[in-house]
Amino acid sequence: MWVEKNGPTYRIRDIIDGKKVTLEKGWPNKTSAKKRLTTLQADRIRGDFIDPRAGRLTLAEWVQMWWPGHEANLKPTSRQSEGSRVRMHIVPLLGHLALDEVDNLAIQAWITKLMTGLPDLDRPGKWVRRPLSAKTVRSCHGLLHTLMGAAVRARKIRVNPCADTSLPGLTPREMRFLTEPEAGRLHAAVPEHWRPLVLLLVSTGLRWGEAVGLQVKQLDVLGGKLTVVRAMHEMADGSLIFGTPKTARGRRTVTFTPKVAQALVPLLAGKDREDLVFTTPSGKPVRARNFRRGWLEWTADAGLAGLRIHDLRHTQAAWLISANVPLSAISRRLGHGSIAVTDGLYGHLLPQVDAGILTAVADALEHVDPELLTAELDDELVEEL
Structure with a gap:
């Protein structure tokens, strides 16, 4: 590498692949060009050299x-x-x-x-x-x-310019959780054909695509469980595709109650193992856009206007948390990528669980001699605490 004059300014040249090339140009004086040359040479010695021409790619x-x-x-x-x-x-x-x-x-x-x-x-x-x-x-x-x-x-540029970007803040949409009476009203408002689908969503926490993509062979009605192995997605052009679940932990087995099993059994009559469990009245796959039109009407009739289909998944999580089900088990049931995701979404509901924990701990300490807990504390120690 070397510096040479180029009209009124200076440029840095090098020999690459046997040819003389200009690495950088436009330096106002020889001193500044040489300073830059020293940096480039040091980069080359360290193995950090990036050909400045690479960054000229648009x-x-x-x-x-x-x-x-x-x-x-x-x-x-x-x-x-x-x-x-x-x-x-x-x-x-x-x-x-x-x-x-x-x-x-x-x-x-x-x-x-x-x-x-x-x-x-x-x-x-x-x-x-x-x-x-x-x-x-x-x-x-x-x-x-x-x-x-x-x-x-690919050594086109030295650093990622996106690293320190100031991004707009997010305003999380408030989750909505159904109470048991509200779930009952919703069930009554939904037409008979769609009740099994809504019941499955709220009682298992399946994602929409996982539920409507469910095949007969994925159900074990007698065992009260289903296996999630795929999800149905609607593309922008209207085509339907079946892909893997959203996360690696999305492949899972989910249990359901006898009441859900009872609702599912009639849907399986006359169907082959490869057939979809849920279809429209005419036997076609269920499309979210079409289902949503009815959903808006049914939720309004139930006095639950504004309730989203995905809120049924949130409701399942809330019910499990209120029953003191461990967060790790809830995470597995919902198919979250990690327990951290579950905690981030529903951790604010845990104070209800904490009350139950305190009750359990208090019960466990019933046989501890109260006399052992009444020793006086040193005043200096109290101040430190």
């Missing part, structure tokens, strides 16, 4: 190189959602920039654009690009972080 060009390998490891639903984010929110706004131009300032400006959207000045009230929710913005940023992290590993 983000759009890098996406073309990176995406095929990335999508190969994604589930179909993730491939669809992440592909949409890349096409609609990342490449159109950042694709023209060179990788080494995508810095923290550029990313913060991009996030602002995603949050504010782009109004259509020719059509008041319309949008060229609609504002995105905080959750979607964070998802887009997470994908960009992955994309730029791959560029770091």
Whole structure:
């Protein structure tokens, strides 16, 4: 590597693959160029050298190189959602920039654009690009972080510019838990054809896709259990696909009560092992969009307007916690990726369990001699406590 004059400025040159190439140019004086040269030489000695020309690849060009390998490891639903984010929110706004131009300032400006959207000045009230929710913005940023992290590993850039981004805060949607009387009202309001599905959801905590994708062969009605091995997903084009459960722990066995078994038995009549347990009255797969239209009506009739289908899963968790079922068992039943996920979602309900724990501990200490607990404490020790 060496420094040489290039018109009014200086540039850093090197020989790569037998050819003279310009690594960097535009340095205002020889001193600053030599200082940079020393840094590059030190990087090369340490094995940290990154050819500055690699960062001149545009983000759009890098996406073309990176995406095929990335999508190969994604589930179909993730491939669809992440592909949409890349096409609609990342490449159109950042694709023209060179990788080494995508810095923290550029990313913060991009996030602002995603949050504010782009109004259509020719059509008041319309949008060229609609504002995105905080959750979607964070998802887009997470994908960009992955994309730029791959560029770091490929030695296109030195550091990931997404590491210190200021992201919009999330306002968690409040969970809703049904009481037992409310669950009874809902059951009565739901048409007879759909009652077994709603009953299964609230009594097992299955995810929607796991329930509507359930096959006859996954049920053991006599044993009161089912095996979750797949989930049904509806794609943007309307097609239905069957994939693996959401998490590795999603493959699980879930027990159910005799009342649920009684509701399921009529659904199995005349069906083969490969058939779906739940179908529409005409025998077709159950689509969430169509089911939701009826759901809005039924919940309103039951005085439960605003209740989401997913709240049935939350209800199952709340019922188990109120019954002092260990969090680890609840986590396994719900198929969470880890117990930390379960604790994060439902840990705030645990004070109810704590009261039961204290009662159990108090009962266990009934035979402890009270005289042994009344010793006076040293005043200095009390102050330290």
